[in-house]
Amino acid sequence: MNIAVIGTGYVGLVSGTCYAENGNEVVCVDIDAERIEALKRGEIPIYEPGLGELVSRNFKEGRLRFTTDAAEAVAQSMVSFIAVGTPMDSDGAADLSGVMKAAEQVARSVTGYHVLCVKSTVPVGTNDRVHEIATRLGQHKIDVCSVPEFLKEGSAIEDFMRPDRVVIGSLSDQATAILRELHAPFTRTDNPILVMDPRSAELTKYACNSMLALRISFINEIANLCEAVGAEINQVRRGLGSDRRIGTQFLFPGVGYGGSCFPKDVEALIHTGAENGLDFELLKAAQSVNNRQKHRIVARVKEHFGPDLKGHTFALWGLSFKPRTDDMREAPSLVVIEELLKAGASVRAHDPEALDNARRIFGDRPSYHKSNYDALKGADALLILTEWNEFRHPNFQRMRSLLKQPVIFDGRNLYDPELMKALEFKYYSIGRRAQ
DSSP, rough: OEEEEEEHHHHHHHHHHHHHHTEEEEEEOOSHHHHHHHTTTOOSSSSSSTTTHHHHHHTTTTTTTESSSSSHHHHTEEEEOOOOOOOOOOOSOOHHHHHHHHHHHHHHHHSSSSEEEESSOOOTTHHHHHHHHHEEEEEEEOOEOOOOOOOOOOOOHHHHHHHHHHEOOOHHHHHHHHHHHHHHHGGTOOOOOEEEEEHHHHHHHHHHHHHHHHHHHHHHHHHHHHHTTTHHHHHHHHHHSSSTOOOOOTTOOOOOOOSSSHHHHHHHHHHHHHHHTTOOOHHHHHHHHHHHHHHHHHHHHHHOOOOTTEEEOEEEESSSSSSTTOTTTHHHHHHHHHHHHHHEEEEEEEOOOOOHHHHHTTTTEEEEOOOOHHTTTTTTEEOOOOOOOTTTTTHHHHHHHHHOOOOOOOTTTTSSSHHHHTTTEEEEOOOOOOO
């Protein structure tokens, strides 16, 4: 099947590449000519495990192309996917200008029956607006559908190739049949293809991310309560997660959620509720808890060292909002670094993939280190903000020799408190007794 993907950001590039991997002929479109030329050279603008290899193979074999010419890409395709960004406006609403411009491009360029799919995360009712554009500008029949993405950064290829479910929002039997055929290879293990109306599909995406954000904020509140009453969060979490009605996923305490999805989607759902006369108190509370959680680790640092951190140096392990990505959007590290610097401290930062992004954000205010051990040299303490695998089993003897003081503030609960006590580290974690 011939497919056009409008937008070569995270969602568009992963989606287009995975469709090509299954034998489709895909053209990925972007208005950024430099990005398109870089992709043609095999330069991947984002870090996502396995993506570079798939792009290279499918590009060489002719199933994947890159262009700035949307009209040409759409004209030769039966299905188009809009996968442009929907950043947050100042009032919390999703900015849909990119989606609408892409819809106009597609509508003007179709040469026959066409299925136009919105894969970008968009508020309820966006498909109606896109349908109006397609009807007004298109010279041929265009069915507008919602096909939301459910990709996790760091495991996006696996998520796309073996999805928990595929959601298709469609009111057209013809479009539904085409989209079922396109997605059937990804659901060979009998995971469902769920067909529903477009408004329900649009809301499903926001509801999923908001539910996960709620779980993270809830377990962080329980962890904070554990510290207050002398309980152990890992024991509480096991008792909670072993209930089959609840399960264990997204019940790990930490320094708060970040990234391009959860903060933006929670805010957008709150905004949608307000537009429809609903006060999303539950989501507002989750949002408030998450914002506070990002400040707790620095508060703990100040409790240990005092409020004035001038003359102190701190090593940070982990800058991206989660492991296996270089994405720092809304990452807890942004808050932590700013607070440490504001308090007069020096920061020595390390992350396996996000150093370039951090340098663009902070300039030369922190120092940047390619080795996690280099970041420890001369530091008064270590702060762990992202649970990269390479941080889970470090050489503690080497760490003691590099740190001025054996103090660790672990925002991801990577280590056993009893082990830290045996190794004579002063160890602070989330929801557990300090050692």
